[in-house]
Amino acid sequence: MDKHLSTPGTSRRDVLRGLACGGLLLAVDLPLGRLAVAGENAPAVFAPDAFIRIAGDGTATLIMPQVEMGQGIYTAMTMLIAEELDLPLGAVRLEAAPASDALYGNPIFKIQATGGSTSVRAYWTPMRKAGAAARAMLVEAAAKRWQVAPASCETRDGTVLHTASGRSLPYGDLAAAAARLTPPADPPLKDPKTFRLLGKTQTRLDIEAKGNGSAKYGIDAMPPGVKFATLASCPVPGGKVKSVDDAQARAVPGVRQVVVLDDLVAVVGDHMWAAKKGLDKLAIVWDEGPNATLSTDSLRAAMHEAAKQPGVVVKSEGADAQPGAPGVISASYELPFLAHAPMEPMNCTVHLRPGACDVWTGTQVMTKAQAMAAQAAGLKPEQVTVHNHLLGGGFGRRLEVDMIDKAVRVAAHVDGPVKVVWTREEDIQKAMYRSTYGSWLSAKLENGKPVAWRHTVVGPSVIARWLPPAFTGGIDIDAIDGASDQPYAVGGFHVEYVRHEPQGVPTCFWRGVGPNNTVFSVESFIDRLARETKSDPLEYRRALLGANPRALQVLNTAAERAGWATPLPPAAGGRVGRGICLQTVFGSYLATIAEVAVRDDGEVQVRRLVTAVDCGMVVNPDGVVSQIQGGLVFGLSAALHGQITFEKGRVQQSNFHDYRVVRIDEMPAVEVHLVPSTEAPGGIGEPGTTTVQPAVANAIYAATGVQLTRMPIDRTLLAKGGRT
Amino acid sequence: MVKLSINGTVHDVDVEQDTPLLWVLRDVLGMTGTKFGCGVAQCGACTVHLDGTPVRSCQTAVGDVGDMAIVTIEGIGATPAGAKVQKAWMDLQVAQCGYCQSGQIMSAAALLAQTPAPNDADIDAAMAGNICRCGTYVRIREGVKHAASLT
Structure with a gap:
């Protein structure tokens, strides 16, 4: 067996590196195994690795390891290959990869999975290397035929050129010869300054079929x-x-x-x-x-009980902020169960x-x-x-x-x-769910600034079931993502994780995953601390971001674009306010500023969402904007409407009338601003989602003086003269 | 036996009169561009036109269609409004997963055929019955306006 085909193990460290720090992904190798095509009888098809096929007629095929679910990855992955291989984007045929962890395992997860906003982070380098290796082999084949030095050859639009002698050969004519060559171990990559595709908006490859009914799901x-x-x-x-x-x-x-x-x-x-x-x-x-008596109340009570238990220590540095100690401010935040409700049941x-x-x-x-x-x-x-x-x-x-x-x-x-x-009712009621999560936070302030910070995350471990090798030491790296690495300078820093599996309810990942909980709680709590010190929420954050320039940059950009310094005009019959969310999860930096109007009856209209994004180097800029726009709407649905409740063991919602998602007539104005960056690529599928709940909750506080600590929004808390 | 005129072609289908048009299109005729999303006219994924009017095919019994002309996503490009909407959807890169977009395009084409220069309120009224879980609403709104501007 080819050594490249062995299944590599996954360590928690690998996944952590992949999830948290895009830059270190360069160290993650892609198993560039060959399918059973190499050998003495060189095939007419040039197949230098598991991803690229160039046939004698010039047809180039990318065997696509990632799946297209709207995030635009078919286009982004093709751009990565086509850039280094010097192929026109439209010349690449796509073929969904067959099942094989060895050949098509996501370099971060080591299994063939598309999720966690990992695709571009995982494949940015390996796909480019694959393209560059194939290009080098085609050049070598041409150079041999022409008896010239490979360095004297160029590639353009699927052709190898030797300008000095005016000769050229299309890739297809070189496929058979290139197939007999050995792939270079470490082919050089293009200087980003010379990119002709990457960083420039390209038309989605799947867009036409999705407009005429021919796309097949x-x-x-x-x-x-x-x-x-x-x-x-x-x-x-x-x-x-x-x-x-x-x-x-x-x-x-x-x-x-x-x-x-x-x-x-x-x-x-x-x-x-x-x-x-x-x-x-x-x-x-x-x-x-045994689950016939489950209810939302019983499930919630069980989570609160679990939160009283000591958790596994994730991080413990410096002074502690024990709840109840003098000068310590504490708060807790909770999220409900949610269904995914994709439009395709x-x-x-x-x-x-x-x-x-x-x-x-x-x-x-x-x-x-x-x-x-x-x-x-x-x-x-x-x-x-x-x-x-x-x-x-x-x-x-x-x-x-x-x-x-x-x-x-x-x-x-x-x-x-x-x-x-499945009927939609079956899809909503017999599903696997985003679990309830809770966060318990405490901070000790001195001169208005935190000198000790404690965050206990309570929730199930989906990782333990879904990717067991990544669950070590009792810590769910997804659940604590955004807690253990929050962006602020807070002095002493303690993070604990309490694993709590809700009885009977099957739980799974949901867009935004762990950071839905951690970002909601951290950003709500930062606003709480700002209020304690009578500080402006923007200024309060800025003062804690001295060591985090990328975070500061997106925060400043969002604030400027949203007009933070200019007071909102009053709305007829409504209280208005703005709120901030800053986050640094999925390897990307996002700040969102929400504007809300809250009616006297407690109904909330989110009028505007302004998001600034630094996701490092960008593959397809319009694709990033599209993902952030959509992610914001997904988060807005959760904030405004999202909850699955249980009574007598049964899910009480059944279809889109009672499991509501945002419709076009509820849409705020949405602005997405990309901050240019030369850093390693970050994820973009999920970050938009996680920014919304805290930004909206903080805006609601600014409008009403009511701090919501649970999602979705409880209108009865916001009605004038309502319960508090 | 029920006789249906779909995109200009007459089909004879052997189904009960109460069968929703959606399932006749998809499961009997294999025209899978029209999508199943909710089954109760809550999401709009199954939208088709009957004599130019957008209807939810999951709640339209074939026995009630009579001789009305059915147009689906597979045929909407042959109408002036449909062609404009499809072009606008391409120009603005509206679709993400794309599953709801057949229904979105059918609703938008019906709107434009009736109201050539819709304002935001018109768009809200015509499109609020179509859910997009990917959240492409920003581009759907722009897309309708862009389609209206195409000649």
């Missing part, structure tokens, strides 16, 4: 002979099927089959409508199991037959999907072929594979391929 898979199924899992997590009366369901025209499993019932039909009507006619009795199409299984879906985790299908089918992973598609939203939900497990188990009872589509 997992839910659009139509293998010949496919049947359609929908399912009901127990409304109480962990519950089982006790009994089913399916007589009426079977009588529905178009219903072909009812599949009863241990934990779910599925109806298979000629189309989704038949399946859905059939499902509605089932009489299912559930054994609700959960779905998976499966064709299971003896010894083989095909799976059509859109997943953020190819190899996990393959392994899950194999386990559910009783097959080996290599007997499962996952056909990945565009994702109609991921947001972390498609980092999980429960929908694949369920679909394969249903398919085991169906002759031929079956497409299992």
Whole structure:
């Protein structure tokens, strides 16, 4: 076996480095394994690594390890390769990578996963190196043919040129010769000053198909002979099927089959409508199991109880700020359960037959999907072929594979391929959720400035389940991200983590992950400290950022663009205010200033969001702006509306009428300002989301004098004369 | 048997009269550009036109369509307003995941066909039924205005 193909281990240090410090990613190697194409009989296709194929006819293909869920990564990754390979962007064909951690493992996670705002951070150097290595080999092949020095050759638009002799050869003509060469170990990369693609806005490669209905998502898979199924899992997590009366369901025209499993019932039909009507006619009795009494109150009480326990010490430097000690200010902050609610509901199409299984879906985790299908089918992973598609939203939900497990188990009872589509109600009520999190903060002030800071993060460890090698010493590196590395100079610094798994509720990553909690709490608490000292929130932050110029820069930019120094004009019938959030998570620096108007009845209108972003070197500038715009809206939905509540073990929300997300008529004006930077690239998929809740909460305080310590916004606290 | 005129082509489909148009398009005819998002007319992903009027196909029984002309995302580019919206969506790089955009484009095309120069209130009224979870609303608003400016 090629040594490059061995699966590298993942250490917590690797992931930490990757997540927190983009600059150190240069040290993370990409396993540039070759597929089984090298050898004496050189192929006509030039395949220098697992990513690039150049055929004799000149067709260049990028085997795309990352999945496209709206974040624009198909375009960004192609730009990275095309830049160094000197190919026109439009000349590169994309092909979704097959399942292989060894070949296509995300250099940060070491598994084939797209998430955590890691793609550009992980692939910025490896993809460019891959492109540069391929380019060097093509040049070497041309130079040999022409009997000239490689250094005397240039590349442009898919062609090797020898200007001195006026000769040129397209890459395709060199593919066979280049395939016989050995890739250079460390090909030189372009000087960023000479970039022709990187840092310049390019048209998204997926944009046209997404405007004419031709883009194919997992839910659009139509293998010949496919049947359609929908399912009901127990409304109480962990519950089982006790009994089913399916007589009426079977009588529905178009219903072909009812599949009863241990934990779910599925109806298979000629189309989704038949399946859905059939499902509605089932009489299912559930054994609700041990979680039948769960409620939001009981879950919340359990988290508060957990918060009283000592946590694992993440960081402990200098003086401590013990709650209750003289001169110590304390506060706590909480976030609710949330569903992801991507517009494409959960779905998976499966064709299971003896010894083989095909799976059509859109997943953020190819190899996990393959392994899950194999386990559910009783097959080996290599007997499962996952056909990945565009994702109609991921947001972390498609980092999980429960929908694949369920679909394969249903398919085991169906002759031929079956497409299992969840109703939106199933998608909201039987999901995996962003957990509740809590933060308990304390600070001791001297002369108005913190001289000791204590932050206890309470929440589940998704990492421990999802990426076990990265969970060491009892610390969830995601949960504490943004707490252990907050941007301010605060003197003594203590951070603890209390792992608390909410009983019965399956939890998973959600856009913004741990920093949703840590940034909300740190930024709310900084505002609280500013008030204690009667300081302006902007000036208070500035004074604590002496050692953090990039943070200071985005803060100043946002303040200037938002007109912080100019008082807001009063709004008719409303109290108005501005609030700040500053954050330094995902390797990027963001400051957001929110403007709100709060009506007398407590209704909040967010009127404007101004965000300044320093995400280091930028691949596709308009793509960054787009991600921040969208991330802000995602965070705004959480602030204004987002919560999943439980009663008698059941989720109380069911569809977009009661699990609301922001609509266009609730939209604030949004401004995104990119701060130029030559630093290593940071993540941009999630940071927009995490800035919103604290900025809005702080703006609401400025408008009303009410500090919200829980999300979503509780209007009853903000109504004039309302409860406080 | 139900007779449906879709994008100018007549289809005979063998389904119950109460079957929502959405599932006939997607599962029976394989026209998957029209998307399923919520099933209860809350999200707009399934929007199509009946005689030019935007409707939620998840709540439109095929038995109620009669001889009205159905236009879907696959056919909207053949209409003047649809072509403008599609071009504007490209120019402004509106789509992210893109899943809701079929419905967004159908709603926007219907708006422009009725109201060639919509203001913000018109846009809010016409587009608030279409959810975009990626949050592309800034560009959707700009896109409608840009489409209105195209000749």
